[in-house]
Amino acid sequence: MAEPLRVVITGAAGQIAYSLLYMVAKGDVFGPNQPIILHLLDIPFMMGVLEGVVMELSDCALPLLHGVIPTDDPNVAFKDVSAAFLVGAMPRKQGMERKDLLGANVKIFKVQGEALDKYAKKDVKVLVVGNPANTNALICSRYAPSIPKENFTAMTRLDQNRAQAQIASRVxxxxxxxxxxxxxxxHSSTQFPDAAHATVSIDGKSIPVPEAVKDCDWLGSVFVETVQKRGAAVIAARKMSSAMSAAKAASDHMRDWFLGTAPGNHMFYL
Known part of the structure; x- marks a missing residue:
């Protein structure tokens, strides 16, 4: 069996991490033969909750999970890691201006970038999940100059998965x-889901999505708006933000980055 891979997940006591941790620890991301040591980072206030999460991971009795390190110290969390899921970020609250949100996230991702730069492996793959993901990824990479810029990515896979699901349902x-x-x-209501170059496999043949859907008006309006507003629709129905689907998207993104995409598929990331 391979040497254990050290993986850090920030915001580890939160909703998204609660689903993501199980996927990572049981082999969905790095493969069924890759042992994992999880580094779990959260703020001091959440350490009690994180203790319960660690208990549950232990109770899952997962063969690939060779260790769990819960901590509120970024220097410990990022030590020797090969993969990083940066889930924790400051959420936008009612009455908060965008500049306030950006200011809070600069502090978080500056600290994490510096810790990555100093303690992580130099080929570490960093996936920023916490929004605004693109901005946070830029900040983080700025403070980790010894790590290649292409090793920092921002998650858009949730929107991609949503778009694929809408097309699959339609066809x-x-x-x-x-x-x-x-x-x-x-990842916002201003995004544009583009199916112009997408394909659908039907009876062993690869067919362009516009040809398979046979409804350009739907693709240009309902499809686009559904994907753009899906997060808000989930909150309206569930009274909480997307967590399970976001965790699955993070898992998909890192898996394809580490192990490669399926034949005929391509991975685009920022």
């Missing part, structure tokens, strides 16, 4: 038969 095929949907822009 009436399993979601894995839809490939190469592109999301332009940030």
């Amino acid at each position: 009436g095929v399993p979601v894995q038969q839809v490939s190469n949907v592109i999301i332009w822009g940030n």
Whole structure:
């Protein structure tokens, strides 16, 4: 069996991490033969909750999980890690101006970037999940100058997964038969899900999505708006933000980055 891979997850006591941790620890991300040592980072106030999460990981009795290090110290969290899921970020609260949100996140991702620069492996792959993900990834990379810029990515995979699912439902095929949907822009209501170059596999043939859907008006309006506003729709229905689907998207993103995409699929990231 391979040497254990050290993986850090920030915001580890939060909603997204609660789903993500299990996926990572049981082999969904780095493969069924890759042992994992999890480094779990959260703020001091959340250490009690994180203790409960660590208990649950132990109770799962996962063969690939060779260790768990819960901490509120970034220097400990990023020590020798090969992969980083930066989930924790300051959420935008009611009455908060965008500049206030950016100011709070600069502090968080400056500290984490400096810790990555000093303690992580130089080929570490960093996935920023916490929004605004593109801005946070830029800040983090700025403070980790010894790590290649291409090793910092911002997650748009949730929007890609949402778009694939909408097309699959419309055409009436399993979601894995839809490939190469592109999301332009940030993870926000201003993004543009683009199916122009996507394909659907039907009866063993690869068919362009516009040809398979046979409804350009739907692709240019309902499809785009549904993907753009899906997060808000989930909150309206669930009274909480997307967590399970965000964790799955983070898992998909890192898996494809580490292990490669399926034949015929391509991975685009920022």
